[in-house]
Amino acid sequence: MPVIDHSGDLALLVAAAQAAAPIACAYGAPKVWDKPDGGGPVCEADLAVDAMLRERLGAARPGYGWLSEETADAPERLKAERIFIIDPIDGTRAYLEGSRDWAHSLAIAENGRITAACVLLPRRELLYTATLGGGAMLNGAPIRASTETDPARATLLGPRLAMSPEHWTGGEVPPVRRAFRSALAWRLCLLAEARFDAMLTIRPTWEWDIAAGSLILTEAGGTATDRRGAMLSFNKPHPQSDGVLAGGALHEVLLARLDAAPDGPAPDPSDPDPSAA
Template identity: 85%
Template sequence: MPATDPSDDLALLVAAAREAAVIACGFRAPQVWDKPDEGGPVCEADLAVDAMLRERLGAARPDYGWLSEETADAPERLQAERIFIVDPIDGTRAYLEGSRDWAHSLAVAENGRITGACVLLPQRDLLYTATLGGGAFLNGAPIRASAETDPARATLLGPRLAMSPEHWLGGEVPPLRRAFRSALAWRLCLLAEARFDAMLTIRPTWEWDIAAGSLILSEAGGTATDQRGAELGFNKPHPQSDGVLAGGALHDVLLPLLAASPVSPPT
């Protein structure tokens, strides 16, 4: 497959995300369904954005594979060297509630590694972008993850479940403040701009929720792994990770404190 400059891919992702925003913001009362197996809501806007993205991105890069929350998975993607990984609307519940805390999350992976990413929050006028080796940016300005290493001064983004004693060694929960945001992609971006210090998800996490945000965070100097400290990989046969631990400098402090981590706690 001919090489593609990651910056060209990024320009394509940004243009597609902006078009997605026009579609999503144009709905007033979209029809809503429940996904099977308690998979959460999906609405007309999710499907309309997904269809546009697949058509536009596929036409521009016909040799790229496709993985999206709202498209039935197909094994052909596993043969692709490069692949789009897309969450048409990350934070559908927030979108349906009229909140501004939802995003379009788009990424390109090459041989399992994210090379270009954008996360757009149209209702907040926030555009996060990154290319592999090219740094991370918010609305065109460079961003950097938090250098905080003291849990007592830090805030962790995550659900209440993340602060349950059974998820920490010896049942000892670090003295972290906790906050929550609906869209996983945005949580990772908030870490990238040092608005928060760490993020934890315990449950299995879909690739489309974290693909774009993980590159933006890593290019901002942060780290995202699964909850056991393993590197995140993408375009896997089963596209999930074993939870996610992410952060700036605090990532390496929290990792050995997690009950799921094979790393010994610091002495």
């Protein structure tokens, strides 16, 4: 089957992310408020980046739909064959704390599948990119996911909740080391470059948090599914997945040990993984 060239879409995403970086970095102390219904913090930088991206990307691809964390959802996107899926600032809490661990996460989906993706961490000077069938890159160099299959030698990115015994068959938590990073997009990218071996979120997860990173990981040879092993799909009427299990070779090992029976915790619109410690 011939590989479709998505390089034009990727170039568009990269240029937009690079244009977003100085906007976000220019705010020293942005105004902050809480989203309705306990939706977590949002700041003026989130909205400024979102507005610029929507104008720029929409002008370049007027036929594409739009799904963004900071734009009110509209049903018109469901009719679009191709759609932008955007998180203007992934890791707003980290951004507000002055951390470097936040990202611009931009992706394009076609008929539910991500075809081009870009994750830029301006404060770390890291640019992750991928196109469907074209491989994954970090700052222009190819990257590959981990080949580790032994949990005892592996490190898993996730909140404390992911390591609760009730989520594992027989209550037996695998002997992985646990670490945490704020931005979900960056977690997936860290797996793609084999800095870590796996990632798990139990809570329902918004599409904009994982769209770009999921393609970067899979193009690096990894796997990303929901927590029950179903392949991820995008531009759904309710744009969430049932958690995320992702990794290199360890994905299959952990999936066999996860207990898929219990329902996950109730959705938390502010942050699918609020527990960092």
